[in-house]
Amino acid sequence: MAAAPDYRRFLESKIRLAEATGFEIADADVHPRLLGHQRAVVRWAVRGGCRAIFALFGLGKTGMQLEVLRLCLAWAGGRGLIVAPLGVRQEFFREARALGIPLTFVRSLDEAPESGLCLTNYEAVRDGRLDPAAFTAVSLDEASVLRSFGSKTYQTFLPLFEAVRFRFVATATPSPNRYKEIIHYAGFLGVMDTGQALTRFFQRNSEKAGDLTLYPHKEDEFWLWCASWAAFLQRPSDLGFSDEGYDLPPLTVRWHEVETNLADAGAERDGQGILFRAAAVGLANEARERRDTLPARIAKLRAILDADPDSHRLIWHDLEAERHAIQAAVPDAVAVYGTQDLDEREAAIVAFSDGAFRYLAAKPVIAGSGCNFQRHCHKAVFVGVSHKFNDFIQAIHRIQRFQQAYPVEIDIIHSEADREVVRDLQAKWARHEEMAARMAAIIRTHGLHRASLAGVLTRSLGVTRxxxxxxxxxxxxxxxxxxxxxxxxxxxxxxxxxxxxxxxxxxxxxxxxxxxxxxxxxxxxxxxxxxxxxxxxxxxxxxxxxxxxxxxxxxxxxxxxxxxxxxxxxxxxxxxxxxxxxxxxxxxxxxxxxxxxxxxxxxxxxxxxxxxxxxxxxxxxxxxxxxxxxxxxxKAYADERVTKDKPLCLTADGHLVAFDDRLPPQPGTGYSRARWQVDAHARxxxxxxxxxxxxxxxxxxxxxxxxxxxxxxxxxxxxxxxxxxxxxxxxxxxxxxxxxxxxxxxxxxxxxxxxxxxxxxxxxxxxxxxxxxxxxxxxxxxxxxxxxxxxxxxxxxxxxxxxxxxxxxxxxxxxxxxxxxxxxxxxxxxxxxxxxxxxxxxxxxxxxxxxxxxxxxxxxxxx
Missing domain, CATH: 3.40.50.150 (Vaccinia Virus protein VP39)
Incomplete structure (x- = not known):
């Protein structure tokens, strides 16, 4: 059945893909140093004006960001700003020198030049020392690190950039366990309001607030919508270019389970002893387990290092107690941590990246995003496990990246009681790989062409009666x-x-x-x-x-x-x-x-x-x-009234007769006064x-x-x-x-x-x-x-x-x-x-x- 023309137009107007608000450039306008897949993404991003580059580790996000902002400033003038995590400054300066792009590191707006490209850390924006509205174009590098500042900061940070004309995000493929992160990026780019996107694509658990899952029948539309404003790039061949030099190194993951004193199970609230220690479930139990098994896990770390003393290694941990134990057991490990002076922290990260020492101990939330350690390191040890999959996978990809010259080895240490955490982490890893494959399929099919995506989404319009x-x-x-x-x-x-x-x-x-x-x-x-x-x-x-x-x-x-x-x-x-x-x-x-x-x-x-x-x-x-x-x-009666028969009445000699106010009504006959009172009063x-x-x-x-x-x-x-x-x-x-x-x-x-x-x-x-x-x-x-x-x-x-x-x-x-x-x-x-x-x-x-x-x-x- 064909829809009426005006109603059809209304329905067609619902097809929402990200609008293009940028400008067109020729391939010759892009710096010749960039490779084919990088040039294609740069042109797409500049044409869109507000876009996300979700490219796998080692595909060149740093150079793409620098070139995108350079082109925006050449076209519109003013200043550009890249906001990046601590520890990645050297990566941007190294790439900027190769591209011949002047780059200035600033901690506040007072240090920013009147024009040109600036680099700062997230802390400078978070603390109000630098107003994003003073810039023509901005790119957020590895914006997922905002989560380490807390959810409130994450939600209030992105709207600060609403006045910026050209806005970009560059990070590796987002985790399927972080749908809200993707939605927040869409809000930052002005594609769709965060609340509207959550409502459109996600179903709420009617028994628990905040528990959101993607509607099964909305999955295709959600990812196609994402592809209209985000380039999910897994390898150059996704865009038709050669994968030569872009093979990920082999990855070996070894899980090491240390023993837990299962008999030391403690007692219940009433003082009754617990026979066996259960699996650690819940944040409090997991934290207790991490504390109790720390000596065994540190001993395993020491054994791994002693078996291969010449290799450089990243030592990942989550707790301060773990850091202190690592430094005590591995005196030559250099640690970076949250209360450390920022310049001292960054100097240590740069020195390890350049191969100056063997062991760097850090939390994934501090050094797990943006940093590139592949030149002198291809091995890492996790001294514990947690449910934070995004931090986990980011930490792994500091060394497992395209152009890594050696096979990557990851050792993960956990206790017996952490088996549930391990299963959760492995399940999230599987979903991550599944989503990456799905996004690669979409970009291989549709490339970076918005019109192709619109044609697919239009097919969900109309219904055969x-x-x-x-x-x-x-x-x-x-x-x-x-x-x-x-x-x-x-x-x-x-x-x-x-x-x-x-x-x-x-x-x-x-x-x-x-x-x-x-x-x-x-x-x-x-x-x-x-x-x-x-x-x-x-x-x-x-x-x-x-x-x-x-x-x-x-x-x-x-x-x-x-x-x-x-x-x-x-x-x-x-x-x-x-x-x-x-x-x-x-x-x-x-x-x-x-x-x-x-x-x-x-x-x-x-x-x-x-x-x-x-x-x-x-x-x-x-x-x-x-x-x-x-x-x-x-009298306002309906043309066809809804009439009600009055009940029959019972005479003294037991006969039923028509309704009479002087006789008792017989229950169950007609529409009684009692029923009317209940209906009228809505009880x-x-x-x-x-x-x-x-x-x-x-x-x-x-x-x-x-x-x-x-x-x-x-x-x-x-x-x-x-x-x-x-x-x-x-x-x-x-x-x-x-x-x-x-x-x-x-x-x-x-x-x-x-x-x-x-x-x-x-x-x-x-x-x-x-x-x-x-x-x-x-x-x-x-x-x-x-x-x-x-x-x-x-x-x-x-x-x-x-x-x-x-x-x-x-x-x-x-x-x-x-x-x-x-x-x-x-x-x-x-x-x-x-x-x-x-x-x-x-x-x-x-x-x-x-x-x-x-x-x-x-x-x-x-x-």
Missing amino acids: AETIGDGWQLAHNDCVEECRHLADDSLDLVVTSIPFSNHYEYTPSYNDFGHTDDDRHFFEQMDYLTPQLLRALKPGRLACIHVKDRILFGSATGTGTPTVNPFHAKTLFHYMEHGFLYMGMIFIDTDVVRENNQTYRLGWTENGKDSTKMGVGSPEFVLLFRKLPSDRS WRSSGDRLMSAEELARLSPEALAASFRAASLREVYDHEAHVRLGEELAQRFALPATFLSLWPGSNRPDVWTDIARMVTLNTDQASKGREKHVCPLQLDVVDRLIRRYSLPGELVFDPFAGLGTVPLRALKAGRRGRGCELNPGYFADSVRYLRAAEQGRAALSLFDALDLAASATPQAAE
Whole structure:
């Protein structure tokens, strides 16, 4: 189905590759000393204006940076600045002399000349002694060292360069374990805001804040997007040039395990002794293990050095205690360390690089980035292991580089209890190699041509419509804008949907996805194509029930430093009103503030103790009720009313008759006054007939406590202090959960739903079948109540964002007809499965049916 021209143009405008803001140069303009692959990257970087050079160790990043900045200054004038780690100054001066480029080392802006190229260390910028805005062009060499300054510095450092016209980054291939580092580079280059990039490509762990993984269906797009602003170069042949002289030397890695006193396991909190020492898991245990095994590891180091006394070696370590032990055991080792005078530190690094002494002891965060030790050293020893893979691989590549003349030997010493750390390090190394191969494949296929990348990404635009129809239901796999364009006028009796929460999630790799938008403005711009179609297709007087939730904005993304709330429900409210819907009210659905904090870290008890002014409150969910204006406005009844029959009444002689105020109504007949009061006041209890998760079964007692407390809080006069005291007494007994709110009071507000069962979603069944869960499922309780109140049996209920098919499924179960549209092909297929099961008379989510099925299932199926 072809998209309408204006909507098609809107979707095409979503294809975002890094814009070119530089200038064109001819190959003859590049210094003739540069090799073919280096010349190609230089021309690409200058044309882009703001680019990253991710080239493997030894491919010539130093010369490329110098030449890129020289060309920028020749074209635009002014001053250029290279910011580099300590210890690499000599590399830049050596290369600058070969290229004939004047280079001045500066510690502050006062030392910088009015024009020409300058070199400084990261500390000068971090400490405010040098303002990047005073330069026309800037390049960050090995910017990953910023992490050693701490995350706060890393996040605040990059925005300092926003006013610089030409911005570049040069480092070796980033680690796949450092996605955020790549995203920060994109923010530094002005390609995409950091928060926007994280939202677009990464899924959040709903149980733990900060735990991000790349969406499986977004991997190709993510790396192609990266390739539009970063040159991932593994070898010259990736760009069609000869690899002669660019073969990495052979690498031999030897793992040395020293014994741990496994019997010295210590004691538990209650004083009971531990029989065997467990593997070191967690920072505290790993640090203790490093201290306890230090003598054994130093002894192994001494043995390695004594077996080969003539070789020069790097001795890598992480702890100060390790440095002192190394210096005591190896008196001729020269150490560099953090509190050392900067000039003294750099002099030692340069001297070792020039072969002046045999052993250099250093932490990877100090000398592991940028330094080139290959001329006189091809061996290194790690006297311990850690989870910091990027520091580890950088340290190795100080000597394993292109043009290294000798095979490289790496000895890694660890204890028995460090085996888990070793496995983690090896797994990260494997992922690193996998990503490097993937990026090499992309650059071999597309080269440095932006147009080629755009053509690939455009292929994810559009969708081939598919439709499945059953008895009482209809489901389409399509873009909901296109699907709704073909709905008949005044054909829908009710709309129930949970709209995407702006760009908070992306559900598919398609540009048709509403989550694939830049911000709220962009999201509602796409909604502008959908909402008028819903209004047109809805019957006059009927309702659209829109489920929404406010979004938490993280301080690191907004620059405020504190989490704030985006009032997304209010923006949604005004959007629908602007398109002609009448606002009828809002239903509040209470959420668990403790669980919310686990997901966002914005309401923490510990953080509240530090400064409660940072604290907000828990964010509820909402159902916004909108109505299409009826044709007859005199009494405002819908053109086709949703009428309710009153209950039958019981006469004195036991006969049922039509409703009579003077007779008692018979329960279970008609729509009672009691049901109306519950519906109108929005305090509707859940039925509870559902599958229970293993997590819920494990927490049965606390959940029972929560239900009892909520019920009691509604029966009795509420006492805030008594509520707090009860929680404190539970905490004394270690019975107050830290992962969910157990003492959750009921609400006497008529517009607050406090009894929604959070786990009653189709994700329960998805998880039990091992299928992909919906990232933002809609609770069945919410859907059931809305369908029952605002529609009649046999009427058509529609959801333009059907997801796993919750709305059409619950409509079918309630005796209505269901229709939906879903863009994600996996969700669409699962929705069809659920609907077919319901059509055949099976209540797919019934707790009691599930128990029957489990009893008849094979053990393998039950698993």
